[in-house]
Amino acid sequence: MSLPPFDHGAHVKFTEPPNPSWTFAQKIENTESGRKWLEGEERGWKVINTDEEDTARLYPLMTSAIVPRPIAFVSSVSTTGVENLAPFSWFNMVTNNPPLVSFCCRNDPRVKDTPANVRNGLGFTVNIISEPFVENANVASIDAPPEFDEWTISGLTKAPSIHVKAPRVKESAFSMECELFQAIDITHPVSGQITTTMILAHVKYIHVRNDVLNERGLVDITKYKPIARLGDISYGRVGDVFRLARPVWDREKEKIESILESGED
Secondary structure, three states: OOOOOOOOOOOOEEEOOOOOOOOOOOOHHHOHHHHHHHHHHHHOOOOOOOOOOOHHHHHHHHHHHOOOEOOEEEEEEOOOOOEEEEEEOOEEEEEEOOEEEEEEEEOOOOOOHHHHHOOOOOOEEEEOOEHHHHHHHHHHHOOOOOOOOOHHHHOOOEEOOOOOOOOEEOOOOEEEEEEEEEEEEEEOOOOOOEEEEEEEEEEEEEEEOHHHEOOOOOEOHHHHOEEEEOOOOOEEEOOEEEOOOOOOHHHHHHHHHHHHHHOOO
């Protein structure tokens, strides 16, 4: 398949939300985009019983639908000093108090180095990937043998951590030094096989580049250029961004009660 070159000149822009005039209890068919979306229902639904479906088919289906996924680029080190670098897209923030992030490691076709390394007490780093070095990060997903150091082929630079033994990725604009909070082995309820390990990582130190921070001290998405995992071998970048405020009950109570009483939609 022939693809056009990557557009390095593309910029994130902020827009209105898809339906800025939407109001409480308004049904989706009241907007043009909503009506078009509902037309797809005419083709019906495919229903999949996961107990009966081949797990090899569930993986591509679920990873193509549960998107976009942020990527944890994890740097760890074994007890013998072998360093490891690997990306994991089953990743997200858990809580800010205490500051925890989670990522999951599949144990198929073999148990990966990372879940073993993060249990050894030496600490690890979780680094966020940005557009300029996505190829560098992707090469670290290679199915190399356990003794292989992915840093050697990544072209990336090790930066010293201040709390853990594992280095952070210098090219990453946002890196977290972590200790293991909890490792949860996911056991299949029928076979008893441990198929996946979920890592809860306690963030001890954060390294964030000054040039990606805005005047409020928060990360500016237009400068950060994070990438996300999609289905198959596809990745995504941040394009148009819309702002949508979370409703506050004290400010919206009367309006909501009035609409519900009148039966408007």
